[in-house]
Amino acid sequence: MRPAAHVDDDWRRVSPRHVVVEVVGSVIGAGLTVAVLLVVGAWFELPWATWAGIAVGAIALVSIAFEPRRVRSIGYRRRADDLVFRRGIMFQRQVAVPYGRMQLVDIMRGPVSRALGLADLKFVTAAAATAVTLPGLPLEDAERLRDELVALAETRRAGL
Numbered sequence: 001m002r003p004a005a006h007v008d009d010d011w012r013r014v015s016p017r018h019v020v021v022e023v024v025g026s027v028i029g030a031g032l033t034v035a036v037l038l039v040v041g042a043w044f045e046l047p048w049a050t051w052a053g054i055a056v057g058a059i060a061l062v063s064i065a066f067e068p069r070r071v072r073s074i075g076y077r078r079r080a081d082d083l084v085f086r087r088g089i090m091f092q093r094q095v096a097v098p099y100g101r102m103q104l105v106d107i108m109r110g111p112v113s114r115a116l117g118l119a120d121l122k123f124v125t126a127a128a129a130t131a132v133t134l135p136g137l138p139l140e141d142a143e144r145l146r147d148e149l150v151a152l153a154e155t156r157r158a159g160l
Contacts, residue, residue: 011075011086017116018074018136022067024112030060076134081156083123083149085132095132100156101125105146109139121146 037053040046066089074087079096086094104124113119119142121134137145 007080008078011077014071014074014134014136015116015118015138016071017118019068019071020116021110021112021118021136022071023064026060026064026067030056030063034060071136074135085134097123097125097132098156099149099152101127102149102153105149105153107139107142107146108133119143123149 034053034057037049037056041048041050041053069089070087073089073092076086077084081100082096082098084094084096086092102123102125104122106122106124108120108122109118110120113136117139118136119139121137121142123132123134125131
């Protein structure tokens with residue numbers, strides 16, 4: 001007989017502090033791209049590079065404005081036999097990862113996430129297409145969820 005799995009009644013969201021992680025990543029990526037385009041445009045006297053830098057900067061600002069909404073769209077739900085993950089506003093993705101198919105549950109923490117006490121939980125299965133990363137969890141929640149999922153995966157693989 002299988003042990004009773006914890007089942008969530010509602011979707012759980014990631015930490016609102018994850019917005020900071022996303023914004024910092026976007027600012028760094030866009031800032032470097034804009035800087036390179038502006039330097040290339042000025043150095044080689046290429047007006048198209050300058051205009052491209054301005055366009056990338058404007059698009060980045062609009063994208064950063066949507067970060068809070070994008071982070072609110074990320075969620076997960078534990079069901080009896082699987083963990084369901086969802087994300088996306090316009091292009092939505094929803095993945096169900098069966099406990100018995102989980103081969104690895106990994107905690108990852110970048111420098112900004114560490115400073116905010118957050119972690120990303122990565123689930124890997126035999127099928128590469130189902131690798132799922134659940135970002136922005138408080139570290140304690142990520143560690144607890146990792147331990148619970150590893151225990152569930154072991155019992156499901158063993159056929160208990």
